[in-house]
Amino acid sequence: RAPTSSHTGRTFKVDSPNVVYTDNVIKSKYTYRTTSVAQDSNGGLVATPKETVYDFKVQRRVGRVGMMLVGWGGNNGTTVTAGILANRRNLVWDTREGSRAANYYGSVVMASTIKLGTNSTTGKDVNVPFHNLLPMVHPNDLVVGGWDLSGMDLAAAMDRAAVLEPTLKNQIRKEMAQMKPLPSVYYPDFIAANQEDRADNVIPGSKASMAHVEQIRKDIRDFKAEHSLDKVVVQWTASTERYASIIPGVNDTAENLLNSIDAGHEEIAPSTIFAVASILENAPFINGSPQNTFVPGATELATQHSAFIGGDDFKSGQTKMKSALVDFLISAGIKLTSIASYNHLGNNDGKNLSSHDQFRSKEISKSNVVDDMVAANTVLYQEGEKPDHTVVIKYMPAVGDNKRALDEYYAEIFMGGHQTISLFNVCEDSLLAAPLIIDLVIVAEMMTRIQWKAHSASADTGSDGKKDEGYRGFHSVLSILSYMLKAPLTPPGTPVINALAKQRAAMTNIFRACVGLEPEADMGLEHKLF
Numbered sequence: 001r002a003p004t005s006s007h008t009g010r011t012f013k014v015d016s017p018n019v020v021y022t023d024n025v026i027k028s029k030y031t032y033r034t035t036s037v038a039q040d041s042n043g044g045l046v047a048t049p050k051e052t053v054y055d056f057k058v059q060r061r062v063g064r065v066g067m068m069l070v071g072w073g074g075n076n077g078t079t080v081t082a083g084i085l086a087n088r089r090n091l092v093w094d095t096r097e098g099s100r101a102a103n104y105y106g107s108v109v110m111a112s113t114i115k116l117g118t119n120s121t122t123g124k125d126v127n128v129p130f131h132n133l134l135p136m137v138h139p140n141d142l143v144v145g146g147w148d149l150s151g152m153d154l155a156a157a158m159d160r161a162a163v164l165e166p167t168l169k170n171q172i173r174k175e176m177a178q179m180k181p182l183p184s185v186y187y188p189d190f191i192a193a194n195q196e197d198r199a200d201n202v203i204p205g206s207k208a209s210m211a212h213v214e215q216i217r218k219d220i221r222d223f224k225a226e227h228s229l230d231k232v233v234v235q236w237t238a239s240t241e242r243y244a245s246i247i248p249g250v251n252d253t254a255e256n257l258l259n260s261i262d263a264g265h266e267e268i269a270p271s272t273i274f275a276v277a278s279i280l281e282n283a284p285f286i287n288g289s290p291q292n293t294f295v296p297g298a299t300e301l302a303t304q305h306s307a308f309i310g311g312d313d314f315k316s317g318q319t320k321m322k323s324a325l326v327d328f329l330i331s332a333g334i335k336l337t338s339i340a341s342y343n344h345l346g347n348n349d350g351k352n353l354s355s356h357d358q359f360r361s362k363e364i365s366k367s368n369v370v371d372d373m374v375a376a377n378t379v380l381y382q383e384g385e386k387p388d389h390t391v392v393i394k395y396m397p398a399v400g401d402n403k404r405a406l407d408e409y410y411a412e413i414f415m416g417g418h419q420t421i422s423l424f425n426v427c428e429d430s431l432l433a434a435p436l437i438i439d440l441v442i443v444a445e446m447m448t449r450i451q452w453k454a455h456s457a458s459a460d461t462g463s464d465g466k467k468d469e470g471y472r473g474f475h476s477v478l479s480i481l482s483y484m485l486k487a488p489l490t491p492p493g494t495p496v497i498n499a500l501a502k503q504r505a506a507m508t509n510i511f512r513a514c515v516g517l518e519p520e521a522d523m524g525l526e527h528k529l530f
């Protein structure tokens, strides 16, 4: 299917000597301003403004993009696929509350705006859709495919998921029924025993093998060829696995990991097999579940191949709220002392998580999400001090995909007082996760078209001529995806940012830099100095 969609809303061009548009690329010269802090001989801090000048280059042609989902027949997989079909066809359906139309609500890229600047005449803010910041793939144009342990076609799987209205499902049933997940890799030890009855679509072999890696690689290549795609992004939205043990000599280096796969080592998870296959195919791979798919050997392999990886665990409901609320409380000078987070849900994810080892993976990813905000406030917290934080998840079939998340935030305020915030959050799990799956693909694909280099005065910024050399991609570990993820993966040795507003700012400001625009400072001096 030829791409047909165009982004709506206001487009713009930057008028600056630092920005050049050609038919193929956008080039910008960008001055990155930071503050370097050192300690003087008396132990005092000295802050020095620092400037680094970069050249960015963005390929304008998006090309044809495929999205391959592992766990395609699950609640998230079927919901995101149905959502794309419905949007593509501008579908409208009846509900008991009136008619509803397809949209991309919940996608930060598709449904939010950024402030471009202030109107030169009125002084009012001018906002543009996020997706107009740079040439990005439109989700309607994504070609969707993938794998699942369950061989059910996507129409039947969508019914099993029990997420969407029958009046919508009826309009896309025919198309969904033609979609069938590819057989997948099943190592029963990694997911809950209660998932066994789904596993009727498996590639033979119940532990790691190079043949499995090769089969997944072939699947990616075949999908690309069959649909004439320029690139494919692979995403794990399959069941949560248990953690893999990190064993020296087994999965600690790229070489050891490949050897261990070859030797059929039992500590290699299916998700790591998919990660390795994607890396070797140079297809960006994103882990939407909490387990440690990216064992050190997998991260090293990605770096060696300059292949993009991102993870872990979609940040959809309770945790997204937490990473905004905790940032607000601590930045407001309120000392958060405990967070009690309780969930109950009745979908298949909840069933899988009712098994201890799989729950443990989720408990870890849901628990570490406030560390950076706490550590940043040395007025409220002594070194090593943290709020109490507990996470409970219970399987309650009756509520299906409509997860209930109850949170109590308990904080110390002025003069020994207390503030207690209780939240009851009904998180329609897959409807919150589906737009994140889309954002992760759009942003990951975007990153395949951005290159940078340290600025050199002799650089040719005006054409694709000979001097146009020395550009390279961002680091393999795409921490720019952090906004969509609970436990963001970052390049080794670099800080993890969980605060939601900072995560969004990182994404929008990097994209702004690519068109030579300053970060949005929110100072509003133009309205304050008269």
Ligand code: NAI
Pocket: 070, 071, 072, 073, 074, 075, 076, 077, 147, 148, 149, 150, 184, 185, 186, 187, 191, 198, 237, 238, 239, 240, 241, 270, 271, 288, 289, 290, 313, 314, 315, 316, 317, 347, 348, 349, 352, 428, 429, 430, 432, 433
């Ligand atoms: P689901 O249980 O409905 O779907 C998972 C699918 O993965 C199933 O169809 C299952 O057959 C398949 N599967 C399991 N192992 C597989 C393998 N090795 N290869 C291929 N397919 C395999 O779960 P749901 O709700 O779609 O969630 C998917 C994942 O996303 C879970 O790990 C969940 O924890 C995670 N997640 C979900 C969020 C949400 O809001 N829905 C948010 C954050 C993470």
Ligand code: DG6
Pocket: 314, 315, 316, 317, 318, 319, 320, 343, 345, 349, 350, 353, 362, 366, 393, 403, 405, 427, 429, 486
């Ligand atoms: C229990 O919380 C089940 C999980 O799979 C979550 O639904 C999912 O991880 C979303 O979590 P959160 O904290 O982003 O709402």
